Amino acid sequence: MIIFNEVTKDFKTDFWEKPFRALDKLSFELKQGNIVGFLGANGAGKTTGIKTLLKFIKPTSGSIDYHQVLGKNDREVFKNIGYLPERPYFYPDLTGRELLTYVGQINSIQKSVIKSESLKWSEFLKIDFALDRKLRFYSKGMLQRIGFVSALIKNPKLLILDEPLAGLDPMGRKEFKDAMNILVKEGKTIFFSSHILNDVEEVSKDVVILKTGKLIYSGNVLELIKNKSSNKFDLLVEPYNSELLSDFESIEQGGFKKISIEEDQLQEMLNRLASNNIKIENIRRQTPSLEDIIYRIGI
Amino acid sequence: MKISKILIVSKFTFLEIYKSKIMINIFLSGAVLAILCYIVSEFSFGNPSKVALDVGLGLLSLTTKAIAIFFGANLLKKEIESRTIYLILSNPISRPEFFVGKTLGLFMILLLNTVILGVFTTIFYYYWDGVWSDLIFWSGVHIFLESILILVIVLFFSLITNLNLAIIFSISTYISGYAIRGVQEIGLVKSSPILSKSLSYISYIIPNFSLFNLKNEVLYQQALPPTYIMKSLVYSLVYSSFVVCGAIIILNQKDLD
Numbered sequence: 018m019i020i021f022n023e024v025t026k027d028f029k030t031d032f033w034e035k036p037f038r039a040l041d042k043l044s045f046e047l048k049q050g051n052i053v054g055f056l057g058a059n060g061a062g063k064t065t066g067i068k069t070l071l072k073f074i075k076p077t078s079g080s081i082d083y084h085q086v087l088g089k090n091d092r093e094v095f096k097n098i099g100y101l102p103e104r105p106y107f108y109p110d111l112t113g114r115e116l117l118t119y120v121g122q123i124n125s126i127q128k129s130v131i132k133s134e135s136l137k138w139s140e141f142l143k144i145d146f147a148l149d150r151k152l153r154f155y156s157k158g159m160l161q162r163i164g165f166v167s168a169l170i171k172n173p174k175l176l177i178l179d180e181p182l183a184g185l186d187p188m189g190r191k192e193f194k195d196a197m198n199i200l201v202k203e204g205k206t207i208f209f210s211s212h213i214l215n216d217v218e219e220v221s222k223d224v225v226i227l228k229t230g231k232l233i234y235s236g237n238v239l240e241l242i243k244n245k246s247s248n249k250f251d252l253l254v255e256p257y258n259s260e261l262l263s264d265f266e267s268i269e270q271g272g273f274k275k276i277s278i279e280e281d282q283l284q285e286m287l288n289r290l291a292s293n294n295i296k297i298e299n300i301r302r303q304t305p306s307l308e309d310i311i312y313r314i315g316i
Numbered sequence: 317m318k319i320s321k322i323l324i325v326s327k328f329t330f331l332e333i334y335k336s337k338i339m340i341n342i343f344l345s346g347a348v349l350a351i352l353c354y355i356v357s358e359f360s361f362g363n364p365s366k367v368a369l370d371v372g373l374g375l376l377s378l379t380t381k382a383i384a385i386f387f388g389a390n391l392l393k394k395e396i397e398s399r400t401i402y403l404i405l406s407n408p409i410s411r412p413e414f415f416v417g418k419t420l421g422l423f424m425i426l427l428l429n430t431v432i433l434g435v436f437t438t439i440f441y442y443y444w445d446g447v448w449s450d451l452i453f454w455s456g457v458h459i460f461l462e463s464i465l466i467l468v469i470v471l472f473f474s475l476i477t478n479l480n481l482a483i484i485f486s487i488s489t490y491i492s493g494y495a496i497r498g499v500q501e502i503g504l505v506k507s508s509p510i511l512s513k514s515l516s517y518i519s520y521i522i523p524n525f526s527l528f529n530l531k532n533e534v535l536y537q538q539a540l541p542p543t544y545i546m547k548s549l550v551y552s553l554v555y556s557s558f559v560v561c562g563a564i565i566i567l568n569q570k571d572l573d
Contacts, residue, residue, distance in 0.1 A: 074573050091410070095407055096407075098406065100406035102399055102403065105399075108332045108400060119404075123409050124407055151335075164403075
């Protein structure tokens, strides 16, 4: 749907200082119908990447290709892209309803559709009670919700969400994730940046990981986890006389003993446990979470 | 450029400014005008209607300029700094459409201010037995045209520099635009061909704001040359168009980061 071709972006901080490189030959592809998480530490270039994608800033070199399914020209492409900025600020003296009408009218949506879509999504995201309130009286989470509704009312094919889950309470995060799952089932593509790795792992099929403007990984989350998984197994067994298995280290865990062993030692261990009549509670391959992998990569 | 998109942006820009309590300030200016007219007319001998007109047109000119400068400087700067511009430009609308729409929205506020304070001025003028002259209407129109010119200049500067400098540059341009014609008439300048030529070149770049001041003609009921109004209308339209084009080119090239 979107292809980044060696996109580089340099920012000039001062006239005589060397430009600072925010994106460094970034190349990846956003596939249609997926939820794609966009990960990276602060300053990794996520927001710059999104701004370049939305043409708010021009790349120093490289290009971004928009698939024809989004449209043939800028107007058509932007009609099919919904965007929620990071920490959204809206016109403080407009009401939520006026904001949605404004966005709807720019997209040439019929009045009745604006009304029905606004109601549908604001009810789903539980912001319908504040639609006639001025935006200056909205809390951070409420602004996030009305911003999400404004991105959704034009029924976009691609949704770009910059830190959509930041600043939301647990219920709000769940509602946003539910909405994302519904949208992806409808065939929409969602590209979202986040620092909350558990949420990214929960909803994303693919991830794009950046480190100091460079691409670290782009692809399937499960494959990443599988590739980074070790060959170790964790066995949870009932307490036993430590002398029986003195050559293996164990730790206490919830009234059981946990033994970590390599895959090639597994059969021998199982035999020894059986011969010593030690009951096995659980055997599990050590699988790191996305968060563990991110820590390991060190971004 | 699609007119429909421009009109949507201008409608909501007008609504946003209108709801920011600017109307209270306009009516407050009307009240100040009433009090000033009353006080000054009590101290003036003979012609209170002229005083009412003088004070009214002065206040009208001052408020339109203040709105053009201070609201104009913030109009795009605030959008970019608070990132509300992202919300709009991530939709099917071009930067020129957005710029013209925002400008038009503030035009409407300036027009509203001109109409309300113009009506107040006319009421007070009549109250003190003033006699209607078309020049009063044309004077109001020229104040409005002048404020449009100031507004587009402020918008231009707000795209290339920070808020404070944009205001300072705009006020400086206004003062220079007013003064340059007078300076050209000074004997010292006339006697120096280099100075005279330099100033004549500069006068093509800096807008001629003295063209929009009809106060003397109104107060002393002097007749205007028949082509004067057309000339000032065309001048303001052409000059504003050039500045708007320049601002659009800058906005198109600008990184909105």
